[in-house]
Amino acid sequence: MTGRAGRHDPIEILLVEDSPGDVRLTREALREAKVANRLHVVGDGAEALDFLARRGRHAAAPRPDLILLDLNLPKIGGREVLASIKGDEDLKRIPVIVLTTSDAEADILDSYGLHANCYLVKPVDVDRFFEQVRTIEGFWLSIVKLPVASQSGSAAA
Amino acid sequence: MSTDAAATIDLEAGSGGPAERWPVYQWIERLAGWGALAVVGVGAAVIAGWALGIETLKRLRPDLVAMNPATALCLVLAGVSLWLRVTPGASRGRVALGRVAAACVVAIGAARLAAYILGSEAGIDALLTMGGAADPTGGPNRMAPNTALCLMLCGGALLTFDAPRRWLARTGDALAVMGATVALLAALGYLYHVDALYRVGPLIPMAVHTSLALLALSACTLLARPEVGLVGIVASRSAGGVMARRLLPAITGAVVLLSWLRLEGERAGLYEKEFGVALMAASMIALSVGFIVACAARLNHADEERAAAQRALERVNDELEERVQERTADLLRSNRELEQFAYVASHDLQEPLRMVGSYLQLLERRYKGKLDEEADEFIAFAVDGATRMKQLINDLLTFSRVGRRGGAMSPTDLGEAARQAMLDLRALLEESGAEVHLGALPTVRADPTQMRQLFMNLIGNAVKFRGMQKPRIEIGAERRGGAWEVWVTDNGIGIDPKYAERVFEIFQRLHSREEYPGTGIGLAICKKIVERHGGQIRVRPAEGGGSTFTFTLPVQESRHDRASRAA
Numbered sequence: 001m002t003g004r005a006g007r008h009d010p011i012e013i014l015l016v017e018d019s020p021g022d023v024r025l026t027r028e029a030l031r032e033a034k035v036a037n038r039l040h041v042v043g044d045g046a047e048a049l050d051f052l053a054r055r056g057r058h059a060a061a062p063r064p065d066l067i068l069l070d071l072n073l074p075k076i077g078g079r080e081v082l083a084s085i086k087g088d089e090d091l092k093r094i095p096v097i098v099l100t101t102s103d104a105e106a107d108i109l110d111s112y113g114l115h116a117n118c119y120l121v122k123p124v125d126v127d128r129f130f131e132q133v134r135t136i137e138g139f140w141l142s143i144v145k146l147p148v149a150s151q152s153g154s155a156a157a
Numbered sequence: 158m159s160t161d162a163a164a165t166i167d168l169e170a171g172s173g174g175p176a177e178r179w180p181v182y183q184w185i186e187r188l189a190g191w192g193a194l195a196v197v198g199v200g201a202a203v204i205a206g207w208a209l210g211i212e213t214l215k216r217l218r219p220d221l222v223a224m225n226p227a228t229a230l231c232l233v234l235a236g237v238s239l240w241l242r243v244t245p246g247a248s249r250g251r252v253a254l255g256r257v258a259a260a261c262v263v264a265i266g267a268a269r270l271a272a273y274i275l276g277s278e279a280g281i282d283a284l285l286t287m288g289g290a291a292d293p294t295g296g297p298n299r300m301a302p303n304t305a306l307c308l309m310l311c312g313g314a315l316l317t318f319d320a321p322r323r324w325l326a327r328t329g330d331a332l333a334v335m336g337a338t339v340a341l342l343a344a345l346g347y348l349y350h351v352d353a354l355y356r357v358g359p360l361i362p363m364a365v366h367t368s369l370a371l372l373a374l375s376a377c378t379l380l381a382r383p384e385v386g387l388v389g390i391v392a393s394r395s396a397g398g399v400m401a402r403r404l405l406p407a408i409t410g411a412v413v414l415l416s417w418l419r420l421e422g423e424r425a426g427l428y429e430k431e432f433g434v435a436l437m438a439a440s441m442i443a444l445s446v447g448f449i450v451a452c453a454a455r456l457n458h459a460d461e462e463r464a465a466a467q468r469a470l471e472r473v474n475d476e477l478e479e480r481v482q483e484r485t486a487d488l489l490r491s492n493r494e495l496e497q498f499a500y501v502a503s504h505d506l507q508e509p510l511r512m513v514g515s516y517l518q519l520l521e522r523r524y525k526g527k528l529d530e531e532a533d534e535f536i537a538f539a540v541d542g543a544t545r546m547k548q549l550i551n552d553l554l555t556f557s558r559v560g561r562r563g564g565a566m567s568p569t570d571l572g573e574a575a576r577q578a579m580l581d582l583r584a585l586l587e588e589s590g591a592e593v594h595l596g597a598l599p600t601v602r603a604d605p606t607q608m609r610q611l612f613m614n615l616i617g618n619a620v621k622f623r624g625m626q627k628p629r630i631e632i633g634a635e636r637r638g639g640a641w642e643v644w645v646t647d648n649g650i651g652i653d654p655k656y657a658e659r660v661f662e663i664f665q666r667l668h669s670r671e672e673y674p675g676t677g678i679g680l681a682i683c684k685k686i687v688e689r690h691g692g693q694i695r696v697r698p699a700e701g702g703g704s705t706f707t708f709t710l711p712v713q714e715s716r717h718d719r720a721s722r723a724a
Contacts, residue, residue, distance in 0.1 A: 019513040028519065101508060124511050124547055126518035 001027065009140050012128035016048040016081060017099075018073055025126070026068065029133035030034040035141045040064065045076025049084055052091055066092060066140055069116075071100040071107060079110060086115040093147050095140055179394050183401075186243050187385035192377030193678030199370040216365055224364040225300040226621030231265050231308045232370050236257040238315045239374070243381045246388060252319065262312030270307040273360070301363040303339050303355070307371045312334035314378045329378075330386040336375035343368035345413070349420050350598040396456055403452050411444045492560075495500035499557035503550045510550065514543040526667040545676075549664070552678035556663060559607065566690075569605045571598035571612075571643065575632055578612035582620070589620050589628055599641050602713040607686045612645075615706050619647035621673060624702065640692065640709040648703040657696050683708070 014031070017023050030037055040061065042048045048069075051058040067085070071078035073091050078098065085091045095117040100107065103121045111119050120136070123129050140146075206214025207226045217565045229575035238258035241251045271277075300308075309334045317329030322542060343363045346354025354363035363371075383392040391401040419433040428436070525533060575595055579586060586593065593616065612632075619630045626648060634643045652667070658664050665680035668671075680694075687694040687708045694708040 015593070019508075019512075025515055025519070101511070122511070124507070124514060126515040126522070129515065 001031045011035050011066065012062045012064045013039050013066050014051060014069065015039055015041045015068045016045065016073065017068070017070045018043045019070075022070070022122070025052060026133060029130045029138065029141050032130065033134060033137045035137055037137070037141070038062075043082040044074045045078065047075075048073075049076065050079050052088075060154045062075070065129055066136075067094055068136075071085065071098060071102060071111070074083045079114060082111065082116055092127070093143070095146065097136060097140070107115070158498075162428075179392075181392050182383040184389065185380050185392055189243045189377040189380040189383075190240060192373050193236045193243065195236075195237035196370050196377070197233050197240065198368060200229040200236060203229035203248045203366070204233070216364065222301075222362050224367045224502070225298050225304070226363075227269070227303050228300050228308070228541050229267060231312075231476045232260045232367075232374065235262045235308070235311055235315060235374055238262070238312075239377055239381060242315070242318050256316060259312045259315035259583060263316065265300075266305040266307075267308035268311060270302060270309065273305070281406070284291060287695065290465045299361045301355075301361050301367070302357045303343060304363045304367055305373065307336045307363075307375070309338040310339070311371065311375050311378055314375070318381070320692055326382070326385060330388075333375050333378040334387070336441055337372060337379070338372035340375055342370050344372050348413070348417055368413050379652055396459060396532055399459070400452050400456060403455075407448050408445065411441070411448075415444075456647055472528050496557050499553060503553040506584070507548050509544060510546055514540070514547060517543055520661050538689075545609065549676050552664075552676045556678060556682055556685065564604045566602050566604055568600050569603040569608050570600045571603075571608060571641075571710075572632070573607060574608035575612040575616075577609045578616055581609070581613055582617055585617065585620055589623060591620050591623075591628035591630060593630045594632065596631070598632070598634045599636070600645065600713065601641060601690075601710045603690050603710065604686075607689070611683055611686050611708070612685050615645040618679055618706075619645060619649055619704075621675070622647075622649040622704075623646065624650050636712065637709070639712055641712055642707055642709050644701065644705050644707045646699045646705040648699070651702050652696055653697055653705050654698060661694065 015023060015026055017026070027039055030039055040051065042051050047058075050056050051061045052064075054061050069078050069081060073081070078100070081142075082098070085096055086096065092115070096115075098111045098116045098119045099122060101122050108119050120132060123132060132157060168338050196378060202214050203224045204226055206223075206230070212219065212223075235258065238255040241258075314329045314333040314336065317325050317332070332571040344365075345354035346352065347365045347368060348358075352362070355365075379386075382388065389398065391405065392398055393401075415437050419437045422428055423430060423433045427459055436621065517536060521536050521540060525536075572595065575598060579593060579595075585591075616630060616632075620628045629648045631646045632644070636642075656667055660667065661680045661684040664677045665681075666675065666677040684694050684708075687710070691711050692709040694706065696704050696706050700706040
């Protein structure tokens, strides 16, 4: 696993989202993105944790460079997924972007309290949604300098 | 006190008597009325006796002194004055007549008394004796000095009726009591054959029927105002009144009767003085004890009943209180649930709507111009519908948040809130060239964010519904009792008064979307905000066109204000 070390490899993005409509919209938006990316989609929190731990049918899953996390998920909710990721020595370095419809103060506070890297409210307007995905992609995948991913979490740099 | 009584009389005259009046008052007034008539009757009979020379009417028995015709005239006058006062239908004329009659009585009594003091023989009584037969006393018939005094006292008491001051009314009671004492002494003197009680020194004595008539007159004068003074205590519907009404006649009657029996028995030689005193003491004790114990038993019983009733009342009160609290809690809960429902419903509606809208837009984005013209048109309508629905849901969410997520109340400068709102609306105000005149606004206890929203909606509306001229908006406030009245006046298109209620209902619009865009939520939010702050909002046409929106907010009371009002 080399992560983003080689600039030519596509970026691995994990989208945790249960609504097929939103998945498709995100996919469409990312298709127009500049950076080559590969989108992995899981429909609930339990599967997200399986993906990250490479359990079951996700045994061959790559380590994502970026996680887009919805808060309202079946089985295991977005908050628990966020807590598990940020509680894991290795996984906590992966930037997690909470992407949800809720603009409730409590959700925003909770998410940052659990060390979400940023919190975004999905715009209702499709043009603005595309714009938002482009911004995420541009900022997190092109501008921000992230640690080189490693499996143990101690072999960074 | 006397003004209270006067008010009651007026009320009676006007409406034929209040329904809930304590019946004892009415009985006492009726008694006083009959007493007054009886006094008039005695006086008239004696005058008739003098005029027609009927000795029985003048002196009852040949060996007794005759009633002086002036005394009889005074009795008639005083009786009429009293009768006018106690019978319903007090007109100004009746009151004046009553006063004149009472004043005449006082004047005659005073003149006679003065004549006695000065040693003069002149006086109205001398004129009226019509040659006057000599009395058993030998001298000419005169009004007795104690009669003159008693008449003066009673006339004075009658004059104090309707006195505006409490002490004057009390003086009236005192005068009547003194008059009654003089008359009672004379009457008892006749009953017990004690000459000194009805005669002052060597002067002419008070006649027996004079003493009885004067006793009735002074007693009825006291009774004429059953709601105040001494009689007020006796006539009261409270326990004290009940006791007084029972004991007073019984004990007075017993004392008079027993004393008479004792005296008569002694005079008849049935027993010695010591025996009589002992007998009277014993019987007085026995009677008093009997009366008082009977009365106490009744009072105890009444008190127990009252206590039981009070306990029952307290129980009912507690139950009622409990039920009110339950009901209030229910209402609060259901209100919260409703707001929660509105919030959840609109929030959850947003999700599928976002899908509809997003994919319609995506369709437009990708396929505009690639399908035929009709398809483009259909898509445009669908996109428009979804956009409007999105706006409606957003408005509904905002509306439900006013109550559900209202912030804390704190002292809020309304002027500052209005200035903030104008800042938020800067673009709109500049673009429309609106002039806003902001007067002095108070500081009230309110939610600052909501106050800002309130001004934003009202100012925004004033600009939005402008007429042909440049918008001119005036904002001001005025204190009205316990509330501030804040107004926002514009020179816009105005609102037909028949829609003055409807404009505050949610999603009610008076214009088509083409004329003026919007969902019709703004004023509904204003209303909800104002009501949440314990105020009211309304709209009326402004002078020279346009509308004036007025809302009230309770005046913020400082701790000092509250303390000084409680004190």
